[in-house]
């Protein structure tokens with residue numbers, strides 16, 4: 001173990017591992033340059049079809065484009081997701097899988113693509129050993145989200161520190177805010193578009209207080225840390241930010257050490273404990289949080305939250321309960337709809353209403369409206385018929401645009417055999433309205449085993465994309481991504 005500890009801390013180990021596992025290149029005209037790693041197959045449905053990992057890191061320039069790339073698009077879209085390098089002996093989706101970044105770069109109408117594994121210290125360790133290692137089953141996979149914040153590009157995993165990445169998607173290393181942050185950071189921080197502050201949290205399984213809320217300024221410095229008392233360690237995947245509050249939903253998905261030790265899902269659903277909404281004053285750290293008890297439910301992701309007429313309004317993807325087992329039937333049994341919760345700030349009364357019947361998740365908005373009254377949101381549709389037929393999750397045949405003012409929606413249907421994922425909204429540089437910009441996502445084509453990157457006009461959401469960028473490679477399903485301007 002001493003030898004391993006030495007190696008993992010040594011940058012020489014990283015260089016050796018990467019060099020050692022680089023196989024001889026195969027000649028192919030589509031790749032400017034690439035590295036190929038040893039491939040494998042699995043009968044786990046989260047590692048098949050659209051979810052199957054890729055084993056090449058590629059750089060492809062001058063991509064073929066249908067339609068017209070808007071001239072103002074200058075920058076990169078980057079998305080994170082699990083892509084295990086070594087065949088896992090067991091696979092706990094969505095907690096496991098080495099993070100891989102997929103970047104689409106826009107430069108004066110020319111588009112290029114590259115993908116890179118995030119070389120976390122755990123992955124480097126395994127690369128050196130040439131296999132998955134049991135003792136690293138709960139490593140920091142850095143596989144969930146990737147954000148631009150201050151002058152940093154950070155790959156995030158909620159039970160580990162952020163990994164700093166450069167614009168070429170090469171891993172720089174763990175980032176802990178110059179020693180200010182211990183242990184971990186959520187994968188879903190909120191960047192306030194008005195102040196440039198980053199609001200986030202970390203949660204602990206072992207030491208009370210189990211929840212800590214942070215604010216960092218635009219210069220990558222933490223300016224506040226507040227411990228929040230909760231009665232037991234639970235999973236928090238996302239948070240809400242409004243003008244005056246940071247809001248946490250303490251749902252009854254409870255950490256269980258015995259399960260973790262037995263290499264099983266470390267969380268148990270305990271609905272008898274209900275859900276507690278926690279309102280934390282974001283401006284005054286001396287004010288005690290407000291705790292409001294309500295019925296049990298689960299949420300992975302919030303669409304947005306805002307304050308209006310002495311009320312807090314929160315839109316989120318509501319699950320009546322959550323089955324965390326790693327098989328497609330469990331995903332099928334989890335019914336998730338967009339829901340609006342209104343919390344009266346005087347009486348603390350809660351009113352909830354279902355906004356739509358479609359099963360969805362991965363909601364996104366024009367982030368210039370984060371924390372403010374807004375009208376439009378986006379979410380890929382979970383089609384249970386397709387899920388039952390394929391017995392493989394993460395095939396999203398369409399993208400929904402919600403108009404929350406008119407309480408209706410529009411659907412962007414992908415072509416037969418084509419499936420999208422989470423959408424990102426790229427605001428137009430001179431935008432006047434919430435719809436001025438572009439909705440983008442990767443689209444996997446199962447007929448060609450390649451992926452496209454599509455740019456959809458939010459004002460003509462049901463129409464053909466204004467541009468489709470054709471990749472000669474496949475981009476597997478993933479989690480979350482963001483647009484990095486410039």
Ligand SMILES: [Fe+2]
Nearest residue numbers: 237301479480
């Ligand atoms: Fe997430």
